[in-house]
């Protein structure tokens with residue numbers, strides 16, 4: 335079955351109890367047992383809930399995976415992955431990574447006796463050298479937030495496998511419509527379903543998706559015992575969002591490409607980073623790995639903080655707000671928003687400067703979005 339069909343059908347047969355075409359929101363914490371013996375089926379909604387199960391089956395299918403566990407947020411899913419490590423383990427993390435992941439590495443990893451180091455994963459040779467004897471996990475992201483660097487994941491996975499290192503990849507930016515990292519041998523795919531999968535900026539959630547049977551029990555423990563689960567209502571919203579993921583992603587890609595090409599010619603824009611532009615440093619790699627280039631782009635404008643503020647607040651269709659991946663366009667200022675928790679040194683090291691702006695391009699008409707960007711650039 336093709337992606338579009340799986341998004342609408344998998345896990346979503348009409349309800350056996352009533353024939354309801356849409357998976358119901360099973361707003362119940364507990365389920366009657368047939369006997370006092372340990373029963374089959376549902377027992378308690380922290381452990382499993384039918385609405386959540388439907389969404390898990392659907393997302394597993396979209397990532398070509400056997401298993402999916404849904405969590406109350408992307409960060410809860412990340413914490414679950416951290417939970418499979420032990421004191422003394424080392425994480426090798428991509429330097430360019432979501433700001434919340436850096437906070438997790440900074441605050442939770444040391445508490446658990448886990449050591450973390452960062453490496454620029456654009457260079458597989460640097461990655462090879464950075465693996466330590468006790469490296470247990472390689473943390474990957476591609477395209478990265480906010481600079482849209484694309485990493486050679488199949489090569490990085492091969493390096494990890496040679497050294498017996500587990501790989502986890504945050505696939506939030508691309509969504510399963512544009513790439514399926516498990517097909518490249520990645521062990522665990524992570525999503526903030528808050529973004530493209532939900533797609534309408536109204537559900538907060540996270541997922542871990544994987545094939546390996548030996549990871550099932552440790553990750554199941556993280557969900558069922560850890561308890562940071564996605565609620566039935568949120569699971570239902572996610573199911574609804576995933577049905578249109580393919581349609582939305584095609585429009586996100588189309589609009590972002592047009593905007594990137596337009597801004598690249600603009601005198602007040604110094605540089606545009608979008609994997610779909612031939613000028614992007616990993617454009618060829620992106621073409622090889624991805625089925626489209628996504629809806630996220632980063633721009634360096636002329637000027638500094640003041641110009642950036644004027645640009646961001648002059649936009650009318652792009653809302654100045656955190657998050658990404660919704661149908662509506664958003665503008666973000668990484669140094670005070672997505673990466674605001676980093677020190678000035680950590681920001682500088684990653685190329686996060688005062689004139690850097692991140693756009694989450696929505697699915698409005700591209701002409702309207704371009705007109706809006708034009709008028710806001712005229713203000714700086």
Ligand SMILES: *Cc1c(COP(=O)(O)O)cnc(C)c1O
Nearest residue numbers: 407408409432479506526528539
């Ligand atoms: C938003 C985001 C997260 C965190 O997800 P939440 O749902 O906000 O907890 C993790 N990774 C990436 C790439 C994100 O954009």
